[in-house]
Amino acid sequence: MPRHPRKRDFPVAQVRRYLEPGPILLISSRWRGQANVMTLGWHTVLEFAPSLVGLMISAGNHSFRMIRESRECVINLPTTALTDTVVRIGNTTGAEIDKFATFGLTPEEATEVSAPLIRECHASFECRLHDAALVNRYNFFIFQVVKAHVAPTPKRPETLHYTGEGVFMVAGRTISRRAMFRPEILD
Ligand SMILES: Cc1cc2nc3c(=O)[nH]c(=O)nc-3n(C[C@H](O)[C@H](O)[C@H](O)COP(=O)(O)O)c2cc1C
Numbered sequence: 001m002p003r004h005p006r007k008r009d010f011p012v013a014q015v016r017r018y019l020e021p022g023p024i025l026l027i028s029s030r031w032r033g034q035a036n037v038m039t040l041g042w043h044t045v046l047e048f049a050p051s052l053v054g055l056m057i058s059a060g061n062h063s064f065r066m067i068r069e070s071r072e073c074v075i076n077l078p079t080t081a082l083t084d085t086v087v088r089i090g091n092t093t094g095a096e097i098d099k100f101a102t103f104g105l106t107p108e109e110a111t112e113v114s115a116p117l118i119r120e121c122h123a124s125f126e127c128r129l130h131d132a133a134l135v136n137r138y139n140f141f142i143f144q145v146v147k148a149h150v151a152p153t154p155k156r157p158e159t160l161h162y163t164g165e166g167v168f169m170v171a172g173r174t175i176s177r178r179a180m181f182r183p184e185i186l187d
Helices: 062-070 080-089
Strands: 025-031 034-040 043-047 052-056 072-077 123-131 140-150 160-162 168-170
Touching: 025 062, 025 080, 034 062, 034 080, 052 072, 052 123, 062 072, 072 140, 080 160
Parallel strands: none
Antiparallel strands: 025 034, 025 072, 043 052, 052 140, 072 123, 123 140, 160 168
16 A cells, blocks of 8 residues: 655645745846846746736835836746846845846847846746736736747756745756647647
């Protein structure tokens, strides 16, 4: 008989630790001539086509206003090469410093939005605000990805996955069960 783990009571405010497996992102924005960037772990895919992604951007962040007003952003995917920069970006505010200059990031012009791409990241997705219905209530922005830029290699970048309390998991080995999938579930 397989042995199953014994579960115990757990503080509900900490379940996030087990539910935040997506890669850490750097969200860049531009508004009134200023470029900014924030670190973000709370996001979800909502649809393939159109390509919809939801981001939770706290109202207290400088990025919140910049993104709500400009109705655009770029989702950038950093790898472990940027670990310390990811932490520094997430512990400072664009209301006080120019994070691109301070952290040595290179802004690149996007094609569909005014927010800059970050050259040092593995991928950059240009986004337009699709639905603001949940912004006031949950600080939840639903974006449509309108243009995607991705480095062809490595195929599986070593991304960072935040588990709370200053600790990250690093994307590791992959396993396949492709043969068990119904074709319509595979994209
Ligand atoms: C690992 C990590 C994950 C974070 N995830 C989020 C998030 O999902 N949503 C959010 O609003 N802030 C998140 N933050 C906090 C913002 O990155 C932080 O408040 C940032 O300084 C905001 O910058 P700004 O004021 O220039 O917009 C995170 C920070 C770190 C370090």
